[in-house]
Amino acid sequence: MSGDSFEVRRGASRKEKVLRMRLSTDEHAAIDKAAKAANMTMSAFLRSLLLEGAGVQPLLAEEDRAVMGFLADEMRAVGANLNQLARTMNSGRAAKPADVTANIGEVQMVVAAVVTELKALAKRAGYRRRGEG
Numbered sequence: 758m759s760g761d762s763f764e765v766r767r768g769a770s771r772k773e774k775v776l777r778m779r780l781s782t783d784e785h786a787a788i789d790k791a792a793k794a795a796n797m798t799m800s801a802f803l804r805s806l807l808l809e810g811a812g813v814q815p816l817l818a819e820e821d822r823a824v825m826g827f828l829a830d831e832m833r834a835v836g837a838n839l840n841q842l843a844r845t846m847n848s849g850r851a852a853k854p855a856d857v858t859a860n861i862g863e864v865q866m867v868v869a870a871v872v873t874e875l876k877a878l879a880k881r882a883g884y885r886r887r888g889e890g
Contacts, residue, residue: 776807821878828871835863
């Protein structure tokens with residue numbers, strides 16, 4: 758199902774079906790805390806998680822998938838460079854300090870980009886979950 762059909766159903770004014778479940782006191786408190794941290798009612802918070810888990814709403818938007826795919830490609834390229842460097846060193850040949858420094862710099866940049874994107878993704882998911890963007 759596309760995100761558009763989810764939006765149509767989510768916008769429905771009347772929720773006719775009820776889902777009942779039992780929780781321990783600790784589970785209830787943890788969910789309540791998470792819902793409050795997301796600035797959502799417990800019902801809206803659980804509904805959003807359940808719909809995402811059921812595949813009704815994609816876990817990642819199309820643009821998020823594109824960015825994550827790009828970052829995965831970058832990680833593979835950096836990994837290949839590191840493997841070449843390790844093979845050089847394991848064969849007893851000396852690696853050029855500039856190559857080592859460049860590879861470490863590439864790793865740091867890719868890791869920073871991944872961390873930044875994951876933080877932004879989590880924030881966007883919260884906004885989407887609340888219907889804010």
